[in-house]
Amino acid sequence: MTTAEVSADAGEAKAGSEYERERVPEKALKGPTAFWGMYAGEHTAGTEFMIGPLFVAWGADAASLIFGLLIGNLLAVLTWRYLTAVIACDNRLTLYYTMERIAGRHLVTLYNLANGLLFCFLAGAMITVSATAVGQFFPEGTVKMPTFESTMPTGVAWIIACVAIGGAMTVVAMRGYSVVAKVGHFAAPWMFLVFVACALVTLGRLETTDIWALLTPTTEPAADKKISFLGVVCFSWFCNAAMHLGMADLSVLRFAKKPSAGWASSAGMFLGHYVAWICAALLLVYWVRVHDVDPSQGKDPGTMVNDAVGWAGLACVVIAGWTTANPTIYRAGLAFQGMVPSMPRQAATLLAGTVCIAAGIFPAFAMNLLSFVGIYGTVLAPVGAIIIVDHFFAERLGIRRSPAASLGMNFNGVVVLSWLLPVGVAMGLHYSLGVFASYLPLPSAVACGVLYAVLSKMQSAAADRRLAAG
Amino acid sequence: MKQIAMIVGLASLAGTIVPPALVMVKMMPESTMRTMMLISAITWFVTAPVWMKAE
Structure with missing residues (x-):
């Protein structure tokens, strides 16, 4: 299975040809190699260039970055392996069809809206990161770069850069993105080495290989520290919560011969979300130590x-930005098309691309990536x-x-209540009390599962009574 | 053809990571490293599709 096909499956791309509404048959199952390559490629993205420096800006210490990321990424891999991959291989159905069977067709529309919008904001962050690179090809000062504290566009040149990059990405996504997906597949090992190369040059300039000392903040650990050890663990565990705990990767892993394919996620986690971060x-550490850059202001990638x-x-x-933003725009388009099936896919992708470009123009999304992925x-x-309760505990x-x-x-009210109540409370905690967003996916999911079990029990009892009454 | 592309491709990966390592230990100037990394990047994207399976 090519990366393109895997990604396309995730977005229900090939209607009528990729077993969207049936179990994947034995003959279509794939060996583990495809999954290792796919995960390695998908998780070495342009946004990794933002996340590492943002940790520094938030005052993460060496222990958090070296051990916290290790633990969080390990927990993410275990979630993929022992929840997502197990359910995927048992049922061999897409997330969307699984949801439809539990929640009803109309409720999947609501899920598509949430999913599509969040995909757009994520792709917007990737456009922002790519624009910081394109700006380097012009004379200094032509494109004013955003800082970590920027929320608004920095000028007309910045807007033009984002529109040009986002527009090109959208046009490619509208035509289908298999070529870009292939480029992403080929680029993965090279991209990873470029991350390492950046670190090697930085270590040479700083004349030390003591990474622990370099990652230890030079300022007193006090007011500026916005993220703790637990925060780093939770961030790295849940930055892809939609994919593992949220079961979006059912659509990918349903093609796996065995649940052990879930271990392939470790390629993405430990190369992309550990070494690359x-x-x-280290890049920002260099700029802070040598060029006296204020870590809270940061420096563009x-x-x-x-x-x-x-x-x-x-x-x-x-x-890195292009190859990950492109399938994300494509998936967002498919999610929008799922809401309005009569809309042509190209029109849906254009709509998604327009939202992505609008999001990319505003650096607020990329600069708040640590919070955004938690909300996602x-x-x-x-x-x-809900799928976990249905699969493991229903009987x-x-x-x-x-x-x-x-x-x-067509519309299971129990699912709506179980989903939106905990999410509403979690959003209240984040926006009113400032609770770090990455602390919220697990309690929200647990609360949702418990609510779903209790309300479903009541729903089942009521349905049984109605059946008994005739 | 595939074998040649693979050897050249792997050499270009080496060309991406070895020069920065040499810069780190002060055995190569940064300007040379930048040029080598750019040539290696172009070489990689030319050769990888020839031998790397897209599966």
């Missing part, structure tokens, strides 16, 4: 990578908890499996 963090390794690095930033997980992970608890399918419902 630490390498990217394009400038840092260009300074470290030159044009090859800039190409890496653009390609908090909104979508609870859906996975034990005496509730119906796939209730919408078995009772002929």
